[in-house]
Amino acid sequence: SQELEQSPQSLIVQEGKNLTINCTSSKTLYGLYWYKQKYGEGLIFLMMLQKGGEEKSHEKITAKLDEKKQQSSLHITASQPSHAGIYLCGADFGYSTLTFGKGTMLLVSP
Amino acid sequence: DVKVTQSSRYLVKRTGEKVFLECVQDMDHENMFWYRQDPGLGLRLIYFSYDVKMKEKGDIPEGYSVSREKKERFSLILESASTNQTSMYLCASSSRWVGAGGDMETQYFGPGTRLLVL
Numbered sequence A: 001s002q003e004l005e006q007s008p009q010s011l012i013v014q015e016g017k018n019l020t021i022n023c024t025s026s027k028t029l030y031g032l033y034w035y036k037q038k039y040g041e042g043l044i045f046l047m048m049l050q051k052g053g054e055e056k057s058h059e060k061i062t063a064k065l066d067e068k069k070q071q072s073s074l075h076i077t078a079s080q081p082s083h084a085g086i087y088l089c090g091a092d093f094g095y096s097t098l099t100f101g102k103g104t105m106l107l108v109s110p
Numbered sequence B: 001d002v003k004v005t006q007s008s009r010y011l012v013k014r015t016g017e018k019v020f021l022e023c024v025q026d027m028d029h030e031n032m033f034w035y036r037q038d039p040g041l042g043l044r045l046i047y048f049s050y051d052v053k054m055k056e057k058g059d060i061p062e063g064y065s066v067s068r069e070k071k072e073r074f075s076l077i078l079e080s081a082s083t084n085q086t087s088m089y090l091c092a093s094s095s096r097w098v099g100a101g102g103d104m105e106t107q108y109f110g111p112g113t114r115l116l117v118l
Helices: none
Strands: A006-008 A012-016 A019-025 A031-038 A041-047 A053-056 A061-065 A070-077 A085-092 A099-100 A104-109 B005-007 B010-013 B018-024 B032-038 B042-049 B064-070 B074-078 B086-095 B113-117
Touching: A006 A085, A012 A019, A019 A031, A019 A104, A031 A061, A031 A070, A031 B042, A041 A053, A041 B086, A061 A104, A070 A085, A085 B042, A099 B042, B005 B086, B010 B018, B018 B032, B018 B113, B032 B064, B032 B074, B042 B064, B042 B074, B074 B086
Parallel strands: A012 A104, B010 B113
Antiparallel strands: A006 A019, A019 A070, A031 A041, A031 A085, A053 A061, A061 A070, A085 A099, A085 A104, B005 B018, B018 B074, B032 B042, B032 B086, B064 B074, B086 B113
């Protein structure tokens, strides 16, 4: 079974709407990373969360890690076409490598 | 800014050919990683390296080997390319982790190499 589940797999939102992407772990995380990928390109680092209950924001993107450190959410406020892409979460389970979710494809319609 | 470069953006090879994918980072990072990314399967770790001449198998090492002769360069080798190795290959690098729960440093990714094996 997958250690890290992302939902939804894909999402189409109208420009200006808010949206949330979730990343759920089967076990406690040491840390959680969020990345964005434009189609056919490499991953761009967005944010890293380490502490239970931690929340970070950058421009219109907010990421949270729950108190139990098993679930993270990425929230985009007032989405824009520039937000379109694939969002991936990566988990540090203490193996010194990251385990990635399968990604959420976001399309923003005008 | 950290820069991770990969030798080719697109590559077309024939079955049975030996293929070299090169990755170079300019931030003196200790750790380097090779992943492949496939639709529906996400990002999967092939090999990683903690230091020069050191390598560790990831989740899917079969059919691949790696080489790290210099700190800044990590090569992925497909000894005899097969059609099921058609994929997007991503290289990444990071500073050394202190340990689980300790100081962490994110992985920085290259632009990717899209490999087609015919």
